[in-house]
Amino acid sequence: MDLEAWEAVKAAHRERSHDTYDEAFPLLHHEKYRREVDAQTAALFAMYEPSKDPATLNSRLYQLVLDGVHSRNKTNTCPDTEPTYSVAERTAVEVWRQRVRSQVATRIDRYPPLIAGVTSTSSKPKNSPPKRSEHHVFQVPELLDLILHFAGPEAQVHALDVAIAWRTSAISVISNPRNVSGFRFSHPYAPVEYGQTIDSTFVSQRPSSKEVEEFGAHLRRLIRRQPDVTWRKRYLYFPARISQLCDLPDNIAQALNDLDVQQRHNLHGRINSISRTADNICWLDLSQFVINPYFNHLFAKDDRIKHRFGRWEITLRPSNTPDGLLFARSSATSLLLDNIGSMHITDPPCQTLGIYHYDSSTEASPSFQVLLKRISNSNGVRVSDIHDALEQLTPGVLSTWRRNAGDLHERVRELHWIDSVWWLPATPKIVIRLDNTAMVVDPDFDYEELMSGSSAEVARSAVAERYGYGFHITRLAYMSAEPFRATRQGEWVSNDLFEPMKSTTGRSPINWDL
Known part of the structure; x- marks a missing residue:
């Protein structure tokens, strides 16, 4: 843009603003507005903003673009333009690409x-359990049922592949209405939803004090590792089985509260603080369920x-x-x-x-x-x-x-x-x-x-x-x-x-x- 055209742009906007357009827009080809740019900054602009010349941007725009360039660089974002490599690095990059493509393939x-139109060639499913037959070791089927009942779900599932008698006993145990592992019982609580407040009468499987202590150390360690960048935000999430306890130690609860506010979506407005009390702990994820x-x-x-x-x-x-x-x-x-x-x-x-x-x-x-x-x-x-x-x-x-x-x-x-x-x-x-x-x-x-x-x-x-x-x-x-x-x-x-x-x-x- 030459100076004559630039003056026309300023004149067209002058009535709507008392700002000086010399600061609001860059003079892209005017030596008066050029700045000294170090080699590192010039290289980053060439990679991440190749269409912009950092030497000619006005101060406000330069700082805005520079912040974005540094954020993309720190988050290892792919550059828009491939940088110039040394001979050794160029060779290493080509070898790396070949080997990575091979492993991805x-x-x-x-x-x-x-x-x-093709289905599995494995054995066809059967619609009903096979008839009971005695196992050559366990002459009394009820004994096998009892053993599998106390052995638990994993052993019961494995038993399905052992023999017909074992399969029959396993199905007998699994389908038994009194099998508490089967989640068939009439539950004292109505089905719960995401975000629903946890009923104060609900008895959960609480983590031990050692688990809570280890969680606190893990939380502090990950917060310290949080990158100081905003271009690609790193979200931290901790399973609600622990994070939704209302009696967490104060230092852990406060760290979680601060993190939640920092990572909130803009739908939650300008929330500055939250708390974890018995009135606002919620069902938030599957770690709270068995x-x-x-x-x-x-x-x-x-x-x-x-x-x-x-x-x-x-x-x-x-x-x-x-x-x-x-x-x-x-x-x-x-x-x-x-x-x-x-x-x-x-x-x-x-x-x-x-x-x-x-x-x-x-x-x-x-x-x-x-x-x-x-x-x-x-x-x-x-x-x-x-x-x-x-x-x-x-x-x-x-x-x-x-x-x-x-x-x-x-x-x-x-x-x-x-x-x-x-x-x-x-x-x-x-x-x-x-x-x-x-x-x-x-x-x-x-x-x-x-x-x-x-x-x-x-x-x-x-x-x-x-x-x-x-x-x-x-x-x-x-x-x-x-x-x-x-x-x-x-x-x-x-x-x-x-x-x-x-x-x-x-x-x-x-x-x-x-």
Whole structure:
């Protein structure tokens, strides 16, 4: 822009403002307004804001852009323009990319695409238990029933695969109305919802004083590790089994209160303080519930379920048939599912659970976790409710994961080991969270369409409603909490590829606290 054009711009706006436009706008090509820029700043601008010349920006805009550049640098954001590498680093980067792409491809190959119309070739399920027969060791079936009853759910599930007599006894024990492990009893409490205040008469499995003490040390350690950046916020979330105790030591309660206020969504306004008292502790996540042991063992026996951040993470099986993604199909598994379907999925019963998965192709949520479906049952969610939904959703979860993983595989061609891109799990997963029936579910919700057809603020408001950010001050953190970078990256690549050498480009080192 030449000076004549610049004067015309100022004249057109002068009546609406008494500000001096010399400070409000940059003179992009006028030597009077150029500043000295050090080599480090110039290099960062070239990587993260290549369209802007830091030497010509006015003071206010320069500081604003500089803060964003430093934040993106400290959070290891991929630069817009690849920096200039030394010969040694260029060679190391190329080798790193080849090896990472190979390891990512190996991960993807473990989960082949589904073959349409093909079902599992394992044994067909049986609709009813086999007739009782005596075991050659236990001549009295009642003795075997008694042993399995006291042995517990894990032994009972294992017994299904031993022999017909053992299977019959196991089913007899599992389906017995007096089996307290079966969550069939009439519960003294109505099914609970996310955000509901905990009844003062409810007796929970309280953590020990040692657990609370260890939690306090863990809390202080993670707060100290919080990165001092705002570009990509690191959300901390602590399972409500401990964090929602009304009698936490004062120092722990205060640290949690401060953290909750700091991490709140703007729907909660200008809240400056909160407290944890018996009147406002709530049901907030699945760590406060006991999971049905039979349902849990269906996945735990091959280590495919994780309980962390107050949620359940279920990994799908490598299978090219839709009916093999959840379980290895067998008559024993089908028999177990038939007999636990009417059981509650949790104790105490919960009324609504949300089923989510990871989709890095959308920015709809901070951690790329997208709602698939909410399951509600006014009498308490049952095992069959969740199982039926999972059977329906798993093919789509696998397809989305393969697409996202393929995008990551291609993206590695342009990556540096510093870049923080490891958000997609290295296996297709379903995430189950405690939700609330009143949370909005729009079947036609399309974040990308909202962003293109409305303002960003409208799109963000729709997301906040869909994911229930207004239901509790910790909800945003609950939805967004993820393991630290080393854990996420370690799922994809071997440790020797974490940081082959120190970069000479002037970028910040890897921030492992993200």
